[in-house]
Amino acid sequence: MPDTPAPPPEILGDEPGSFPRSVLAERHPAIIRQVRDAFPYDPGVHRALDALLASCLEGVLEPLPADAHDGRLWRAWGLDDWSGRPWFDAPWLWSESYFYRRLLEAVGYFGPGPWQGIDPFRPSKLAELDAPETGEELAVLDRLEARPAEERAHALLHGSLWGNRADLGFRLSDADAEERAAVPALVADDSETLWSLLPAADNASSTVCIVADNAGRELIPDLLLAAHLLAHGRASRVVLYVKPYPYYVSDATPADVVDALRKLTGAPGAAAGYGRRLWAALADGTLTVRVHPFAAAPLPFERMPDDLRTEFAAATLTLVKGDLNYRRLVGDRRWPATTPFADVTAHFPGPVAALRTLKSEVVVGLSADTEAALDAAEGRRWRTGGTHALIQVRG
């Protein structure tokens, strides 16, 4: 058998001046401050947030309380290996995920008590849903209705890809802008393969799984895309995977799905029709919301449990959204950017497509020319700035 080369090292949070270290040392304390101000928490919560802040800045990873409902799960995910060690020493993916688990512990999310089940990020999620820009994006759906199905599909796929970073209106009014730019915003585009994996019309049964990322202005276009796939027979069933609890500030939970649907059904024009169709799809089971503990695990998808593996294996296609899910899909490692996407996603149990704006250093599947052009134009900024995106597919 040929030797399989060892994968490159995992990304840790320990390198001075690095992006991961700044997330641990600066962003996490800022998130604690933001959460502290979001609700009239009691002194016990303030003390727990003080302790978490001290632990983040100079302390070590503490174990979970002995009676934590998910203690066994976290031990299986490696807690005993990391507790007692500095946050910066653990794989970045591991320490970030654990931070959100500890933050929810500190604000009493897991209860019992008055703060049980209160999403500490809900005020910012709701503010985004209510922002005028959200309404403006939804209004574009009225114009989209008149366009041919193929053009609508393209716009909705790109709306889902770009989430809150570029609106559907931009995709509609200046569809060629990416191609004209010196370094295209889309650094890899397998969208033709993506569409080719779905049945052309409703003469076949096809399940599309969407592993969602953020709530609000990313989840709404994800739902619009789901509605389109169902309405045009590109999927006979869509399963939307969301997080079991608030995570990475804006990640979508079941409550956020409900908020997004209410936003759609309450909107004027075509958006309300999408909302009603999605509502009906949930009622008749053609759209399902799925929550699995592994969605908030600090591990790559390669280590997903068997029940999830079976679900994705049965899907016609799984769409994996966003930067964090990309890191989990390809492995949060120092891959050369030209590593083939198909190689690093060979572990995934079925056809898979990544839709991601680039917000962390990990990237694979680029041509050498694309990488060189990006480096020449932007140094390393293109990797983390969120200004570039990719659609990568393994059929």
Ligand SMILES: O=P(O)(O)OC[C@H]1O[C@](O)(CO)[C@@H](O)[C@@H]1O
């Ligand atoms: O919402 P997304 O696209 O998953 O992005 C989250 C990303 O943001 C970060 O928190 C920092 O950029 C990364 O750790 C993470 O990959």
